[in-house]
Amino acid sequence: MIRMSEKSTIPFGPQHPVLPEPIHLKLIIEDEKVVEAYPAFGFVHRGLEMLVKKKDFNQMVYVVDHICGICSAMHGQAYCQAVEELIGIDVPERAKYLRVIWAELHRIHSHLLWFGLLADAFGFENLFMLSWRIREKIMDILEATAGNRVIISVNVVGGVRRDIDSEQARWLLDELKEVEKSIKELDKIMRNNYTIKQRTVGIGVLTKEEAYMLGTVGPVLRGSGVPIDMRTTGYAAYKDLDFEPIVEKDGDTYARTIVRVREMFQSIDLVRQAISKIPEGELNVKIKPNLPAGEAISRVEQPRGEVFYYIKSNGGKYLDRLRIRTPTFANLASLLHMLPGSTLADVPVLVLTIDPCISCTER
Amino acid sequence: MITSREVKLEEIEKEAKYYYNNGYRFVTETCLEEESKFRIIYTFEKGYQLYSFHVYISPTEEVPSISKIYFAALPVENEIHEMFGVKFKNLVLDFQGLLFLGEYAPISPQASIEIMRRSKGDKNE
Amino acid sequence: MGLKEFIEKSFKKSPWVLHYNCSSCNGCDIEILACMTPLYDMERFGMVNVGNPKHADILVVTGTVNTKNKEVLKNIYDQMPDPKVVVAVGVCAATGGVFREAYNVLGGIDKVIPVDVYVPGCPAKPEAIIDGLYKAAEILKEKYEKMGKAEEVLK
Ligand code: SF4
Numbered sequence: 275m276i277r278m279s280e281k282s283t284i285p286f287g288p289q290h291p292v293l294p295e296p297i298h299l300k301l302i303i304e305d306e307k308v309v310e311a312y313p314a315f316g317f318v319h320r321g322l323e324m325l326v327k328k329k330d331f332n333q334m335v336y337v338v339d340h341i342c343g344i345c346s347a348m349h350g351q352a353y354c355q356a357v358e359e360l361i362g363i364d365v366p367e368r369a370k371y372l373r374v375i376w377a378e379l380h381r382i383h384s385h386l387l388w389f390g391l392l393a394d395a396f397g398f399e400n401l402f403m404l405s406w407r408i409r410e411k412i413m414d415i416l417e418a419t420a421g422n423r424v425i426i427s428v429n430v431v432g433g434v435r436r437d438i439d440s441e442q443a444r445w446l447l448d449e450l451k452e453v454e455k456s457i458k459e460l461d462k463i464m465r466n467n468y469t470i471k472q473r474t475v476g477i478g479v480l481t482k483e484e485a486y487m488l489g490t491v492g493p494v495l496r497g498s499g500v501p502i503d504m505r506t507t508g509y510a511a512y513k514d515l516d517f518e519p520i521v522e523k524d525g526d527t528y529a530r531t532i533v534r535v536r537e538m539f540q541s542i543d544l545v546r547q548a549i550s551k552i553p554e555g556e557l558n559v560k561i562k563p564n565l566p567a568g569e570a571i572s573r574v575e576q577p578r579g580e581v582f583y584y585i586k587s588n589g590g591k592y593l594d595r596l597r598i599r600t601p602t603f604a605n606l607a608s609l610l611h612m613l614p615g616s617t618l619a620d621v622p623v624l625v626l627t628i629d630p631c632i633s634c635t636e637r
Numbered sequence: 638m639i640t641s642r643e644v645k646l647e648e649i650e651k652e653a654k655y656y657y658n659n660g661y662r663f664v665t666e667t668c669l670e671e672e673s674k675f676r677i678i679y680t681f682e683k684g685y686q687l688y689s690f691h692v693y694i695s696p697t698e699e700v701p702s703i704s705k706i707y708f709a710a711l712p713v714e715n716e717i718h719e720m721f722g723v724k725f726k727n728l729v730l731d732f733q734g735l736l737f738l739g740e741y742a743p744i745s746p747q748a749s750i751e752i753m754r755r756s757k758g759d760k761n762e
Numbered sequence: 763m764g765l766k767e768f769i770e771k772s773f774k775k776s777p778w779v780l781h782y783n784c785s786s787c788n789g790c791d792i793e794i795l796a797c798m799t800p801l802y803d804m805e806r807f808g809m810v811n812v813g814n815p816k817h818a819d820i821l822v823v824t825g826t827v828n829t830k831n832k833e834v835l836k837n838i839y840d841q842m843p844d845p846k847v848v849v850a851v852g853v854c855a856a857t858g859g860v861f862r863e864a865y866n867v868l869g870g871i872d873k874v875i876p877v878d879v880y881v882p883g884c885p886a887k888p889e890a891i892i893d894g895l896y897k898a899a900e901i902l903k904e905k906y907e908k909m910g911k912a913e914e915v916l917k
Contacts, residue, residue, distance in 0.1 A: 319866050322864055337860055340861070341787060342787055403800055407799060425787075488708060502685075604665075607712065610708075633788045
């Protein structure tokens with residue numbers, strides 16, 4: 275009998291149980307091995323970049339907050355920083371610290387969410403429930419300090435909208451202590467569990483050079499040993515806080531998991547530092563209703579990596595162009611690079627390893 | 638504020654190779670519409686510093702793709718093709734304007750100059 | 763208890779839920795997932811999250827309809843067996859919300875499929891979602907009874 279090479283096409287998505295978001299991959303499979311992968315997007319594409327023509331620059335803050343529900347505060351922050359640079363105003367110090375606090379809380383909840391989804395992807399439902407239970411504490415903090423659980427919309431051009439008073443800050447620190455304890459437990463499970471190691475060690479390896487030249491960002495990049503973290507450029511109040519980018523050498527899914535778990539501890543530490551150093555003062559400054567003409571760029575480190583905002587204005591109330599390069603969009607190339615050669619069973623883990631956020635990617 | 642220098646259309650590949658060989662990371666390409674011309678800004682990064690150059694093209698010109706040099710440019714160039722209708726030569730993987738938009742979506746929705754027609758047929762490859 | 767009664771009872775008491783994300787911003791989706799986790803625990807109402815439209819009784823949709831996913835949504839809806847109930851979670855699913863004016867957005871999901879329960883909020887709170895799902899379960903019960911009557915008339 276002649277053995278033919280059997281190629282079959284397997285569609286992955288758009289509606290599937292692993293990810294809550296629709297992503298479609300067309301996988302060409304040969305003997306259980308993926309030889310080619312073609313992504314197809316567009317199930318979430320809304321065309322938000324064009325809304326700048328219909329909403330003025332203040333209303334746009336609310337729109338960019340809704341690009342993605344997981345890191346919404348950071349989108350607002352990045353956008354506001356870009357507009358502030360364009361106008362040339364300086365935000366009050368207190369507002370900068372508050373932005374850091376909310377951003378870091380978002381990072382913790384995003385990483386916990388991702389950790390749960392990863393556990394779910396390889397069938398460890400118990401761990402999924404556990405990490406989502408820890409996450410609820412962060413959601414409580416967000417609700418108490420900002421008024422909403424998921425999309426908090428605290429940023430405005432020129433500062434922030436809400437304040438955290440000292441009593442609330444004390445309560446917040448108490449809650450964080452418990453969160454830290456639970457995350458330590460998660461950390462222990464992750465480092466000792468057989469199942470997790472089996473499913474993540476050596477899966478989706480990116481070498482240092484590959485990760486660097488493929489333009490990957492965030493934990494994927496740092497998991498491959500490249501210490502690039504936008505927060506070290508010192509936007510908002512990060513210049514006064516003490517931290518180092520977290521780096522792991524191995525470049526596989528396990529290394530990325532460790533990076534993310536260690537980043538949660540780092541974020542907790544940053545929130546503590548920010549609360550201990552926060553100065554008194556105004557929350558926001560008044561801005562003029564019209565923009566000057568010009569361009570500006572702002573880069574912010576989100577849980578998934580660096581987001582890049584480009585804005586251009588010709589004067590007037592409305593921006594002329596808004597361009598957002600989201601972290602998952604930058605990481606797509608690395609996903610397409612990792613998929614060929616993997617086995618079919620690893621595809622969900624590989625898709626999750628870059629922590630895809632489809633609604634960011636498609637905007 | 639960004640500083641970017643203008644290059645000619647033919648020089649794009651040469652410039653991109655230069656950046657690649659000197660260890661710059663690709664950040665993104667941004668397409669703008671300026672007085673019935675398109676301006677594409679190429680942005681690279683090294684050590685947290687951004688470096689950019691840009692080209693002006695008329696709507697009928699084809700832009701040489703840099704996706705052979707920087708694989709990461711692939712989704713970006715496909716997106717620009719889709720949203721503005723700018724054509725790229727030698728894309729590694731051409732989605733033919735169906736990366737984000739469905740078959741019933743408006744054509745090149747982010748540009749006011751219409752230069753592309755969608756040919757019906759193959760869906761996503 | 764005969765087989766018919768058994769099926770009837772379990773149908774009313776344990777509807778299966780299918781979640782589909784149209785073009786939402788993720789905010790509502792993570793709240794729906796949060797409903798399944800220990801703190802809110804949707805399963806105490808017998809609701810189980812499933813991934814297959816053919817097993818599902820309640821379709822939970824988040825986000826607006828865009829030009830690409832309207833076919834997918836319709837497809838999923840058609841595959842579900844009767845009786846079925848649709849819950850629209852979030853203002854996006856109800857009217858288009860923030861994204862209403864964007865070029866690729868058609869509006870609320872009721873442009874494509876009939877909706878029984880609207881859950882407002884941006885994002886809808888887990889409490890509201892659970893309330894909406896509970897209402898959906900009651901509507902499902904009604905629909906089931908109506909269907910039974912129709913069958914008897916036809917007999
Ligand atoms: S209703 Fe709000 S939170 Fe929900 S999907 Fe729409 S924009 Fe996101």
